[in-house]
Amino acid sequence: MNLSQPEIQKEAARRRRYRLLLLGMLALLLAVVLLSFWIGYYPLTPVQVVQAFLSKLGYKGEILPQAVTIFWNIRLPRILAALFIGASLSVAGATYQGMFRNPLVSPDILGVSSGASLGAAFAILNGASNWVVQAAAFAGGVAAVAASYLISRKSSHSRTLSLVLTGSMIMSLCNAGVTMIKYVADPNDVLQQITFWLMGSLTKIQMDEVGWSAVPMAAGLLVVLLFRWQINLLTLDEEEAKSLGIHIRRYRLLFIAASTLLSAAAVCLGGLIGWVGLMIPHLARALVGVDYGRLIPASAMLGAGYLILMDDIARSVLSMELPLGVVTSIVGVPFFLYLIIQRKER
Secondary structure (H helix, E strand, C coil): CCCCHHHHHHHHHHHHHHHHHHHHHHHHHHHHHHHHHHCCCCCCCHHHHHHHHHHCCCCCCCCCHHHHHHHHHHHHHHHHHHHHHHHHHHHHHHHHHHHCCCCCCCCCCCCHHHHHHHHHHHHHHCCCCHHHHHHHHHHHHHHHHHHHHHHHCCCCCCHHHHHHHHHHHHHHHHHHHHHHHHHHCCCCCHHHHHHHHHHCCCCCCCHHHHHHHHHHHHHHHHHHHHCHHHHHHHCCCHHHHHHCCCCHHHHHHHHHHHHHHHHHHHHHHHCCCCCHHHHHHHHHHHHHCCCHHHHHHHHHHHHHHHHHHHHHHHCCCCCCCCCHHHHHHHHHHHHHHHHHHHHHHC
8 A cells, every 4th residue: 555745754753753762761761770779778879880890890990899799789680680570571461461452451361470479389388499489480370371271272262251261260279279378388487488479579689580580581572572563463353363364373372472481480580560561551552552563662661660660669668678569559559540440431
C-alpha cells in the first residue's frame, strides 16, 4: 500500500519522537542508577563510584577501602538485580497482556510466582542453602507454567480461556502447598525465613547470584525483543489470525516460554515482587503507543528504572529496610484501582 506524502511525514515524526523518548528513558535510567549508589547508610559520590569501579582494573589512586567493598559487594549487585528483575517482569507483563488481549494481566497469570514460592518454601523447610532455594524457586516456577500449558491443551475450550483457567487452578494449588509448608514450619526460624522470602527483598543479593540469574533473564529478553512485532499478531482474534496464515500456537508457546524464563528467574532472585509487570506496560503504552515493536523496549527500560527507584525507597524511607514487595504493592494497588475505574468510565 502506497502512503501519501503527509502520511510519510507523520510516520517519520512518530519515529523521531520514539527515538527521543527512548533516549530520554535511557538517560533517566542512568541517572537513577547513579543516584542509587549515593543512597544508603554509606553514600558513594560519583567520583567514588568511578574510582571503585576502576579499582578492579588496576586503579591505584587514593580511595577508601570501605567504598570499594560497598560498591562491589553491596550496591552494584543490588542495583543490577533490581535492573534485571524490573526489566524482566515488565517485559513479561507486556507480553502476556498482548497475548491474552487483556490489559489487566500480570506475569503470574499462569502460576509462575506461586510455583516459585512453593519450590522456595519447600527448599527452606528442608534447610537448603541460598543458591538451592533459588534453584528450587526457578524450577517450581517453570514446572507450574509447564503444567498449566500441558493441561490446557487437553481442553476443548478456547486456548486462551483454557490457559487462564488452568493457570488459576495451578496457582491455587501451589498457594495451598505454601500455606501447608508454613503451617508445619518451625515458627521460631523456618517460618520467618519463608515469610521474609515471600515478601520480596534484595538485601542479601550477591554478584554470583545476579550472574547466574541474569542468564535466563537475558535469554528471555532476547527472544521477546527479536520477535516482539509478532505479539501484535497475537492481539488479533484467533480466527482472524489463522485466516492470515499465522501459526498462533507456535508463537504462543514461544512467548510463554520466554516470559516464563523472565518471571521465574526474577522471582528466584528477588522473591515475590508484585505489580511491576502490571503497572509498567501501561505507563509505556501511554508513552509510545500500542505497537509492541516499540512497547517492549520501553517497558524494559521503564521497569528497570522503576524497580531500582522502589528499592531505593525500601532501604531509605525508614531506619529499618522495608520489604521490596511491600513497597511495590503500596504503589501498585492505587494504580490498579485507577485502571479499574478508568475502564468502567470508558
